[in-house]
Amino acid sequence: MTKENLVACHNRIKPFIHNTPILSSSLVNNLVNAEVYFKCENFQKTGAYKIRGATNAIMQLTSEQKEKGVVTHSSGNFAQALSFAAQSLGVKATIIMPSNSPKVKKSAVVEYGGYIIECEPTIKARQNTADSIVKEKGATFIHPSNDLDVILGQGTACLELLYEQPNLKAVFCPVGGGGLIAGSALAANYFGNNCQVFGGEPFEADDAYRSLISGKIETNEKTNTIADGLRTQLGQHNFPIIQKHVKQIVRVSEDEIINAMRFIWERMKIIIEPSSAVTFAAVLKEKSAFKNKKIGVIISGGNVDVNNLPFNI
């Protein structure tokens, strides 16, 4: 996971991803009392940063591995990302999805060329089904966040942000499975100018916060958060990177998430998903530390179900 690895990864995946725009807003800057730069991965292909890691992981396979395809289990953005990336690269992707996944998510996977196998909605069933595909077809399992090639790929969003804004004092990311924040921490470490990385996490799924305190990977006992992308937990590949390079995890309430999401929608006129609102809510909570400084925010994605929004609550 060297500086050179990260740059090579970026060069490798560049033709297959968008270099997404970096937006700023005087309204936001006035509110935060800082210069805030939003790296807008909601405008990324498939609507989220996940395509970066998925693309890198597939491109690192041998021809023989590529021929046998890839498999993952995900009901979220990584399912769509791996399907799309595999299709772009002429590789077959099998996606293990819980049988109770929303129809809209299944449709998106099919639209991007993924082949769905349904399983019981338990973590054990997901893993067992994935294992059987690996055995049966010789397919390569690619984990959505706990995979070094995936982590490197996800770090390229922060890398692009730092190429354009080299003097950020901090970068804020959401923390779910830990792939994005670990990759961002590597990018900030190698390319930042004393740039610290902060994670935003819901109180309702605060495994990363507790893991950093206890020094071992903690599990979520509840995941009752609107930030559906952050209900997952850290893994043994990304946790050590997070321990070493992440400054702090900031926890936010469900109300803070919804208010942050409403603010960005209403004022910046862009659609961000709840997991990205977590990140901006964390910025608002810690804003006193960044007065008149430059900070970056990774807007992780914009995949929401517009028929089921939280604003009327």
Place this chain on the structure above:
Amino acid sequence: MTKENLVACHNRIKPFIHNTPILSSSLVNNLVNAEVYFKCENFQKTGAYKIRGATNAIMQLTSEQKEKGVVTHSSGNFAQALSFAAQSLGVKATIIMPSNSPKVKKSAVVEYGGYIIECEPTIKARQNTADSIVKEKGATFIHPSNDLDVILGQGTACLELLYEQPNLKAVFCPVGGGGLIAGSALAANYFGNNCQVFGGEPFEADDAYRSLISGKIETNEKTNTIADGLRTQLGQHNFPIIQKHVKQIVRVSEDEIINAMRFIWERMKIIIEPSSAVTFAAVLKEKSAFKNKKIGVIISGGNVDVNNLPFNI
């Protein structure tokens, strides 16, 4: 309303407005079977193009007029735009608003420094109240759409679009009071390369469509459309320009508006208001005429009440 007037207007207002981004999307291009360029005035100050015309109209006043302030009647985007523009230019703005205007709209006007006078929710009461302010304070009345300086200002959005994309075969605009489409038609006429201008209008408020047929300004008998910005009607200053330079008005249903809005929100991850969705719905309806051509779409604004969205219908 010469070419030189339009350029002078643009130079005049440039320091006070955003040159908004022009977005495109391969998903949209595939759907429409054309190259579609969205001029994103939802990212404009106050969330809509209206600030352009408001700024130009105020800047054209004499010092004496500026001292006495400006007045308009509007419950929509022009109320906010005139308030904001007046504040930027150190001029006092009085906004006549119907007493039943939503609180969120009144708050926005106050936030931008406008002074609200409420009146009965009838067109007559609006006009009478505005007249009395003109008499009493010597303030200058600025109409939201039927004013030559406003029309020129609104045309600068299309001008900026054509500066970046000089070979558009068509530009689509929404049609409400007629200021934006009249200004766009002038811009396309002076700066386009055989660029035709099309209007999008709801069936439920199709005064412009009927006016072009009858050759005189028709009124809306009903305005039962979700596109709240398009419930107004044409005026004697913009109608002749529209008659002369607009190719066609395309009418769309409420379902078509909502589906177009959902598509842009879900796929482009930007927030557009129903009036802008009318425009994209018109593009979808007429797409067979533009196969493999370049076309422009003016996204007029992004001001929506997120507590009251149409998607659950």
